[in-house]
C-alpha cells in the first residue's frame with residue numbers, strides 16, 4: 001500500500017470478471033468474456049470489439065445515422081443537413097452534442113436549425129422521394145446555401161428511396177452541391193459505421209473542389225476534433241499564434257468550403273483516430289499528404305503534440321514560438337495542479353466513452369494524480385485498443401463488409417511528392433507517421449478494459465471498485481449518481497469545458513477537484529436502499 005492507502009498495483013480481476021459473467025446465459029457469457037480484458041501493458045492482448053451487441057444487453061451505443069449526421073457533419077455550419085425520415089430522428093440532430101461554432105465572417109450558419117422531411121404513413125407506403133425533392137427546393141429557396149446534405153434514416157433504406165438519385169437531380173436543378181448519405185441507423189453495428197460513410201461522402205463529393213492556395217508557410221488540417229464545449233476555439237488560438245494556417249478542421253467549427261480546400265494542406269494532424277482515420281488515409285493515398293497522431297487532451301499531451309507539428313515543419317522560428325507558448329501556458333497548468341493535487345491524488349476513475357476519449361482523458365486525470373482502474377469504448381475497433389499494428393489481422397465480418405471502401409487512386413495534378421520525400425527523410429530520423437498504439441499499452445496492469453460495456457457490468461464495477469468518479473455519458477449518468485458516485489459527462493462535458501489544450505486542462509482539473517471532493521452524492525440514498533426491490537431470475541436458469 002502507498003501512503004494514501006491505495007494499492008500500488010490494481011487487484012487481480014479474475015473473480016470480478018467471473019462474477020459479472022455468471023449472471024449471463026452460458027452462450028452470452030462466452031461471447032462477453034472476449035470483450036473483458038484484464039490489462040497487461042507488457043504483452044499483446046486481443047479484445048473483441050466492433051461486433052454486434054448481444055440482444056438483451058443494455059448498451060450505450062448509438063446508430064449509424066448518429067455517427068454520420070450527428071458526429072461528422074453535425075458541427076459544420078454552412079451546409080444544410082436535411083434528415084430524410086420521421087421527425088423523431090431529428091430530435092438529436094438539433095444541437096444536443098454541444099458542438100459549438102462561431103458564425104464565421106459571412107454569418108452563414110445553419111446549425112441552430114433542424115431540417116427534416118417529416119415522413120408520414122403515406123410517404124412510407126408510396127415513397128418519399130418527391131417529398132425530399134420538395135424539402136431540398138424549399139430549403140434552397142429560403143436560405144440559398146451552397147451545399148445541402150441528405151441523411152437517410154432507417155425507413156429510407158427499408159422502402160428504397162434513392163437519396164443519391166434525388167440529390168443528383170436537385171444538384172442539377174439548383175446548381176449547388178447536393179449529396180446524400182446511405183447512413184440508415186441499422187447499418188453496421190454502431191455509430192462507427194456512420195463515421196466511415198460520412199468520411200467517404202465528404203471525400204467523394206467535397207474534398208478537392210477548390211484548389212486555391214490557402215496561404216501561409218505551415219498548412220495543416222486538424223482531423224477528428226469536434227469543438228465540443230469550445231475545444232477547437234482553444235486550439236485555434238495556439239495555431240494562430242504559431243503562424244500555422246488551419247486549412248480545415250474535420251469538423252469542429254468548420255465550413256464545407258474548408259473541406260473543399262483540405263487537399264492543399266501540408267500535414268494532417270489526427271486527434272480522434274476512430275472517427276476520421278479514413279480521411280487521413282485517403283488524403284495520403286490520393287495526394288501524398290502524411291498524417292500524424294496528436295492529442296490535445298492533457299497539458300503534457302498538448303505540449304507534445306504542438307512540438308510534433310512544429311518539428312515536422314523543421315523551422316527554427318516555429319519551434320521557438322512553440323516552446324514560448326508551452327512555457328507560458330504551463331505556468332497556470334503547474335500552479336493549478338499544485339493546488340488541486342493534494343485533494344485528487346490517488347483517487348480512482350473509470351471511463352466509458354465512445355471512442356478516443358476513454359483513452360485521451362486518462363492522461364488528463366493522470367496529471368492530477370488520478371488513476372484509471374477501468375476503461376472502454378462503446379464502438380472502438382481493435383486498433384483503437386491494441387494499436388494499428390493489428391489492422392491487417394482484424395477479421396472482416398458481414399457488418400463491416402457492408403460499408404463501402406473507396407477505391408482511391410493517386411491524383412497526378414495535386415500529388416505532393418515534396419511531402420512524400422519529407423516523410424521518408426523524417427522517418428529515417430525516427431519521426432513517427434501514421435502511428436497509433438491504442439489505449440491498452442497506456443493502461444496500468446490489472447486495469448479492466450471493457451468493450452461496449454452494459455449497465456449490469458457498470459453496476460458490478462461500481463460495487464467492486466468504489467471509484468471516486470466515472471466519466472461517461474447521459475445514458476449512464478443518473479444510474480451512476482444514484483450509486484453515490486459523481487459522473488462527468490465526457491461527451492458533452494455537462495455544462496463545462498473547454499477541456500482541450502492548456503486552458504482546457506486547467507478547467508478540467510478544477511471541475512474534477514470539485515466533483516471528487518463533494519460529499520453530496522453519498523448523502524442521497526438511492527431508492528433501492530429504502531424501497532422493496534423485485535428480484536427475478538432468468539427463466540432458463542430458474
Ligand code: CFM
Pocket residue numbers: 067071097191224226228272273274275353354355356357358490491492
Ligand atoms: Fe471521436 Fe468524438 Fe469519441 Fe466519436 Fe462520439 Fe463525441 Fe465520443 Mo460522444 S468523434 S469517437 S462518435 S472523440 S460524440 S466528439 S464524445 S462518443 S469518445
